[in-house]
Amino acid sequence: MSCCHVLDLRLRPQGLTPSMYLYPQLRELRPGTRLRIWSPDEPTLLMAQLQNHLRHALVWSAVTDGQGYLITLHIRSPEEALSLTDTMRRDHDDMDYALVAALEALRDARPGVAVAAMTRLDHALRVHILIENELLAPLTAHCAAEPTALMRREHDDILLQLDAIAEACAGGDQAHELDIWLSLLAASLNKHEFREETLLFPAWERAVRDDAGRQPLLAEVRRRLAAAS
Numbered sequence: 064m065s066c067c068h069v070l071d072l073r074l075r076p077q078g079l080t081p082s083m084y085l086y087p088q089l090r091e092l093r094p095g096t097r098l099r100i101w102s103p104d105e106p107t108l109l110m111a112q113l114q115n116h117l118r119h120a121l122v123w124s125a126v127t128d129g130q131g132y133l134i135t136l137h138i139r140s141p142e143e144a145l146s147l148t149d150t151m152r153r154d155h156d157d158m159d160y161a162l163v164a165a166l167e168a169l170r171d172a173r174p175g176v177a178v179a180a181m182t183r184l185d186h187a188l189r190v191h192i193l194i195e196n197e198l199l200a201p202l203t204a205h206c207a208a209e210p211t212a213l214m215r216r217e218h219d220d221i222l223l224q225l226d227a228i229a230e231a232c233a234g235g236d237q238a239h240e241l242d243i244w245l246s247l248l249a250a251s252l253n254k255h256e257f258r259e260e261t262l263l264f265p266a267w268e269r270a271v272r273d274d275a276g277r278q279p280l281l282a283e284v285r286r287r288l289a290a291a292s
């Protein structure tokens with residue numbers, strides 16, 4: 064696929080959603096490959112879906128002429144570092160998948176698999192929360208004080224839920240109780256991650272991008288996440 068290839072979403076086969084049409088084509092692209100997509104609709108939601116499926120490997124931007132949107136994108140090459148936002152979103156996705164895996168295992172009557180998945184998620188989530196509280200929250204303590212304070216309160220609630228889940232896991236044959244706690248955690252994370260991704264990640268990204276002195280902070284975020292995975 065050449066750098067000037069344009070996919071026009073108006074011409075996709077009937078019955079295919081934009082993401083169903085694009086995903087199989089994008090996942091075959093090699094790193095560095097460039098592509099343009101013409102979309103009649105504002106593409107933020109579509110691109111978020113695709114990023115989720117492709118582990119945030121896409122680097123994209125869009126312009127509009129008032130009639131539609133021309134999206135320019137490429138597949139991130141291995142030497143092209145993830146932005147702070149994509150790094151944290153990828154971690155959200157990984158934790159979401161782990162939680163779904165734990166729930167599915169529990170409902171398939173495989174409690175051992177569920178507990179193992181939940182143990183890994185517990186560790187990853189505690190590391191993630193510590194990174195946000197210690198390293199990232201100070202970046203927006205002044206410019207986004209309320210969302211930052213809300214994030215900290217939600218972290219406290221999530222940590223309480225993790226304690227309850229650890230207790231249920233240790234309690235042996237309490238699959239029903241564990242199922243309830245995992246479902247509650249899924250609901251909490253769903254709202255919490257959405258708020259962070261819309262209210263805080265863009266502000267953290269700007270803070271890191273606009274101050275070269277904060278690059279070590281970004282490196283520390285990546286180091287801690289890599290150590291936890």
Ligand SMILES: [Fe+2]
Pocket residue numbers: 191192195214218255259
């Ligand atoms: Fe968080």
Ligand SMILES: [Fe+2]
Pocket residue numbers: 151155191195256259
């Ligand atoms: Fe987060």
